[in-house]
Amino acid sequence: MALLGQTFITGILIGGIYAIIAIGMTLIMGVMKIINLAHGALMMVGMYVCIVLFNSLGWHPYISMIPAMIILFGIGWLLQKYSIERVFGVETILPESQVLLTLALGLGITEIIRLIFTSNYQVTYTPFSAKCFYIGGMSISAPYLVGFIIALAFVAALHIFLTRTDLGRSVIATAQDRDAATYMGVDARRITNFTFALGTALAAAGGVILLPIFYTYPDVWHPYLAKAFIITILGGMGSTVGALSGGLLLGVAETFGATYWSPGYRDVVGLIIFLLVLLLLPGGLKALIKR
Amino acid sequence: MRKVKQTLFLGLVIVLVMGFALPGCAPKAAPAEKTTPPPPAVPIKIGIVLPMTGANAKFGEMERDSIMIAYNKFGVKEIGGRPINFIIEDERGDPSIAKSAVEKLVGVDNVDLIVGGYSSACTVTIAAAANDLAVPLIITTGSKDDITMAGYQWVFSGPRVPASHYADAMWDFLDKVFVPGGVKTVALYYEMTDWGTSSAKALRPKFEKRGIKLVYDSPYDSKATDFKPMLSKVKAANPDMIMAVSYLTDAGLLARQAAELRVNVKAYMGQAGGYTMPEFLELAGDNVNYIFTTTNWSPVVAWKGELAGVKWINKEYYDAYVATYKAEPDYHGSQAFAGWQVALDALLRANATGKPINRENIKEVLKGTKLMTTLGLIEHKEWTDEMGHHYYNQSLPPTYVIQWLKKAQQVVWPLAGKSGDYVFPVPKYEER
Numbered sequence: 005m006a007l008l009g010q011t012f013i014t015g016i017l018i019g020g021i022y023a024i025i026a027i028g029m030t031l032i033m034g035v036m037k038i039i040n041l042a043h044g045a046l047m048m049v050g051m052y053v054c055i056v057l058f059n060s061l062g063w064h065p066y067i068s069m070i071p072a073m074i075i076l077f078g079i080g081w082l083l084q085k086y087s088i089e090r091v092f093g094v095e096t097i098l099p100e101s102q103v104l105l106t107l108a109l110g111l112g113i114t115e116i117i118r119l120i121f122t123s124n125y126q127v128t129y130t131p132f133s134a135k136c137f138y139i140g141g142m143s144i145s146a147p148y149l150v151g152f153i154i155a156l157a158f159v160a161a162l163h164i165f166l167t168r169t170d171l172g173r174s175v176i177a178t179a180q181d182r183d184a185a186t187y188m189g190v191d192a193r194r195i196t197n198f199t200f201a202l203g204t205a206l207a208a209a210g211g212v213i214l215l216p217i218f219y220t221y222p223d224v225w226h227p228y229l230a231k232a233f234i235i236t237i238l239g240g241m242g243s244t245v246g247a248l249s250g251g252l253l254l255g256v257a258e259t260f261g262a263t264y265w266s267p268g269y270r271d272v273v274g275l276i277i278f279l280l281v282l283l284l285l286p287g288g289l290k291a292l293i294k295r
Numbered sequence: 296m297r298k299v300k301q302t303l304f305l306g307l308v309i310v311l312v313m314g315f316a317l318p319g320c321a322p323k324a325a326p327a328e329k330t331t332p333p334p335p336a337v338p339i340k341i342g343i344v345l346p347m348t349g350a351n352a353k354f355g356e357m358e359r360d361s362i363m364i365a366y367n368k369f370g371v372k373e374i375g376g377r378p379i380n381f382i383i384e385d386e387r388g389d390p391s392i393a394k395s396a397v398e399k400l401v402g403v404d405n406v407d408l409i410v411g412g413y414s415s416a417c418t419v420t421i422a423a424a425a426n427d428l429a430v431p432l433i434i435t436t437g438s439k440d441d442i443t444m445a446g447y448q449w450v451f452s453g454p455r456v457p458a459s460h461y462a463d464a465m466w467d468f469l470d471k472v473f474v475p476g477g478v479k480t481v482a483l484y485y486e487m488t489d490w491g492t493s494s495a496k497a498l499r500p501k502f503e504k505r506g507i508k509l510v511y512d513s514p515y516d517s518k519a520t521d522f523k524p525m526l527s528k529v530k531a532a533n534p535d536m537i538m539a540v541s542y543l544t545d546a547g548l549l550a551r552q553a554a555e556l557r558v559n560v561k562a563y564m565g566q567a568g569g570y571t572m573p574e575f576l577e578l579a580g581d582n583v584n585y586i587f588t589t590t591n592w593s594p595v596v597a598w599k600g601e602l603a604g605v606k607w608i609n610k611e612y613y614d615a616y617v618a619t620y621k622a623e624p625d626y627h628g629s630q631a632f633a634g635w636q637v638a639l640d641a642l643l644r645a646n647a648t649g650k651p652i653n654r655e656n657i658k659e660v661l662k663g664t665k666l667m668t669t670l671g672l673i674e675h676k677e678w679t680d681e682m683g684h685h686y687y688n689q690s691l692p693p694t695y696v697i698q699w700l701k702k703a704q705q706v707v708w709p710l711a712g713k714s715g716d717y718v719f720p721v722p723k724y725e726e727r
Contacts (some may be wrong), residue, residue: 007527010556014523115348123352124622125544127577134580136555143523143555218520219544219578223350227518263524267515268487270524 011263013144013257019150019255020248021217025210025228026235027159027247028203034179034242035199038102042083042110043207043232047058050076050208051126051213051220052117058128065128065215065254072212073205080204084197110225118222127219149247151213156248157203158209163244173197201294227271233279240288253277336373338380339652341428342400344393344411344421347385350518353543354413354575355417357624358435358631359383362410364615365635369603375646377418382406386417391581391717393417397424401648406430408642408657410634413627415458415489422450431641431658435634435639436627439489440497443689449654451661453637453673457590458490459497459682461566464694465589466501466709476719478535478561480510484525484549485540486568487514492568494540497682502538510534512590517545529556531725537562543569547578553723561720562587573623576702583699585721592626592670592692593706595714603643609669626670633668640666662688 025047032040050072057068087109091101135146166172177185178195186192210228211220218224235254239246254274261273281288343362345355353685362381372379382404386393391440393412397420400406409425409432412418418437425432427445433451438458443450469478481502485491491514502509510532515525529537536562541549546569553563561588569575570588594613601607612632616624644654644660664675670692679685696708698717705715 007531010527011524014521014527016522117477118352123348123356125353125574125578129577129580134551134554143557145552145555158659180445214520219349219547222352223348223352226350227520242586259521259524262519262521263528265511267484267522267525270519271516274571 008265009140010142011259013142015256015259016252017145017148017152017255018259019250019252020155021148021210021213022228022231022235022255023248023251024155024158025207025249026232026239027244028206028210029232030236030239030241030243030247031162031175031199031206032203033236035175035196036088036102036221037241038100038106038237039233040200040203041103041107041229042113043106043203044229045113046076046080046204047207047211047228048220048222048225049113049117051211051215051224053208054196054212054215055121055126055220056130064130065212066154067123069154069209069212071210076208077201077205080201081197083204084200088200091196104272109230114222114225116194121222123221123223124154124155125219125221128215133216141187145217149214151217153210153213154213158206159244159248162206166244171195171198230271231274234252234274237278238279238281238288246289253289300600306377311677336377338378339374339408340404340406341381341406341638342397342406342409342411343378343381343383343384344386344396344400344409344417345418345435346388346413347383349388350544351388351413351542354436354627355385356446357628358411358413358634360620361612361616361624361628361631362635364612365512365632365639367594367614368607368611369605369636370506371639371643372602377652379642382705386411386421388414388417390416390420394420394424397421397428397430399676401425401428401430407652407654408433410631410638412437412455412580413434415442415493417490419669422447425449429662429696430654433628433634437490439492439493440684443491443686444465444684446687448687448709449658450648451637452677452686453664453666453675454633454668454670454692456688456692457684457686457696458493458499459684460680460691461494461591462498462501462589463694464567464708465564465587469505469507472708472719473536473562473718474505474507476561478507480508480532480534481536481538482511482529482532482534483509483538483561484511484513484529486517486542486545488517490568491517491540498538498540498566507536509654515545517542519545520548522549523556526553526558529553530556536564538564538566539570540566541569543572543574544578546572546575550575550586552581557724560721561723563721564588567591567626571697571704572625572627576699581702581727583702584727585699585718587696587698587707587717589694590626590697591692592629593695593697593704593714595669595706596695596712597665598671602640602666607669612669629669633670633673636668637661637664637666637673640664645722664690669694 013054029043053072054065057063137144174190174195178192235250239250256271257273262270347355360672384396385397412421412434413436415437422442426449434455440457443452511529564612565588571590575672600609641660645656650656673690675688698707707717
């Protein structure tokens with residue numbers, strides 16, 4: 005019973021962290037209709053901002069999350085405005101030139117970070133990283149729990165922002181129908197820049213939550229990009245609730261797979277879910293919720 | 296006056312034109328003897344194949360930097376009038392790219408010798424390609440047993456220890472300390488690529504031979520973030536000992552998460568890999584304490600020797616690395632340092648034969664390598680171990696058991712070379 009409980013708790017906590025990494029991608033995918041393959045690399049940049057603040061000023065990652073998000077918001081805006089937007093709607097040899105551009109940006113950013121920081125593993129290990137609570141033979145890691153709570157807070161705040169504010173509604177309107185939103189007076193180009201920047205800032209937040217638990221190096225983002233993509237498809241594009249439920253589902257499924265099947269097959273579980281959703285539920289959990 | 300000025304100006308112009316614009320027109324003082332400049336010496340090209348990007352880049356950089364420390368330490372920049380050039384290829388941790396890198400080094404760059412091979416998966420393809428293309432290869436790390444059991448004539452494995460022999464020192468330690476101390480069951484988990492599976496295959500029968508029962512046995516993905524599901528199962532199996540084969544990041548997380556779940560055992564033993572690295576301390580913090588690991592190098596071991604007229608001691612490599620890169624090396628770096636020792640020794644001996652320094656002659660002298668290095672004596676030979684593995688051009692550097700005590704590594708076995716006393720059984724996490 006303790007094993008079952010431990011597996012479930014671990015899955016839920018890691019799922020919440022997956023969700024915040026994915027939610028930025030799902031927003032961008034909803035508005036721009038493209039997969040942002042630089043999403044993981046931008047998450048990694050956010051982690052490095054915190055590493056620098058931790059090493060130079062001794063700031064805990066949870067404190068440096070705010071400057072990291074602001075910096076990444078700016079980087080996201082600039083990237084969108086001066087690179088991705090430039091190829092939007094432009095006739096190119098390859099139809100998915102924006103996607104390829106994000107891939108190139110991701111790889112380029114990775115190599116720039118490697119040039120500055122080398123490939124060495126960077127950690128922000130503090131006594132808090134090792135804190136644990138014990139309930140009935142189960143352990144709950146404090147950084148996982150705090151990470152999960154922060155992730156939930158971000159998801160809730162984002163949901164309120166998107167549904168209760170004019171700017172948020174403009175984002176949803178642009179995601180639903182770009183042309184119609186433009187006719188209704190929404191500056192779709194500006195909203196797209198804003199969405200990309202916001203998605204990038206959220207990716208940074210996800211990376212920062214990981215820092216007290218994990219470590220970072222320039223290629224740390226590869227598995228998280230794949231997970232964010234799976235969650236985006238699973239949850240449905242542009243849906244905050246879908247991203248959260250997708251993240252939790254993936255986290256729990258992976259953890260149960262690792263415990264009761266084999267630790268070596270934990271990613272296989274995610275990919276099986278991915279395939280099943282594509283085949284049986286192409287609209288993702290969002291479509292299921294709407295039913 | 297005006298005419299004088301004009302004349303002076305004209306003279307100045309003529310001098311300037313003669314001096315700068317028409318130097319080739321100036322008559323030569325004496326006709327020079329017609330000589331043909333000698334053709335530039337063809338460099339001795341050394342290919343290095345390592346992961347310079349990707350998750351294993353850290354190891355690739357350490358090995359590359361260690362080769363450069365060795366290159367500068369021994370100061371041999373040219374042999375037989377031919378300068379030594381390095382060409383570094385990034386295999387990105389991808390076996391197919393590793394194979395292409397060898398093909399490029401041989402076909403395009405025309406290298407005389409290749410040094411490298413970090414992960415076993417990549418070293419498998421590097422070794423096969425080097426042998427097919429008839430270029431000598433000195434493997435630094437990639438340790439899957441099969442690599443030097445394939446009968447390759449062009450592949451030499453001095454610095455690396457075959458995976459099934461990483462734990463050689465551990466078995467003696469196990470027989471004399473753990474088994475008398477009550478270790479009867481073991482949980483074995485290992486990263487799921489060639490290195491981990493090859494190691495696990497060799498570990499199982501040796502545990503069984505000692506009557507130690509495997510109560511948990513599973514591969515895992517070393518890139519995972521969360522190992523609690525696996526460790527929860529291990530805890531439920533209640534083993535006396537954990538045996539883990541891990542890379543660095545997974546080793547750090549496993550140590551931390553085992554402490555969080557309070558997976559109490561009499562001994563947690565890592566098989567080299569990440570458990571020996573200085574960064575393991577950064578990743579696992581206080582949880583490194585009491586963890587045992589096998590290793591095939593330590594800065595405290597007193598190996599010494601002379602190469603190319605330069606005397607060296609083991610600790611010098613460690614000090615040079617720390618001074619140059621502001622970081623501590625581990626055995627991977629020492630393997631690369633020793634790799635260049637073996638390569639340089641071979642090049643010097645090939646030159647001493649009076650024959651041209653080419654692939655064929657380098658291969659011939661590598662067969663006779665018998666050299667003291669930072670890993671101890673390296674001797675390329677053909678031999679068979681007690682498991683029936685038949686190796687070609689394979690050395691067997693000595694191994695040690697290390698224990699992390701007060702967040703520092705201490706050699707605890709063999710006792711003759713110990714730098715600290717082992718703690719066994721280790722205290723429970725709650726009591727630390």
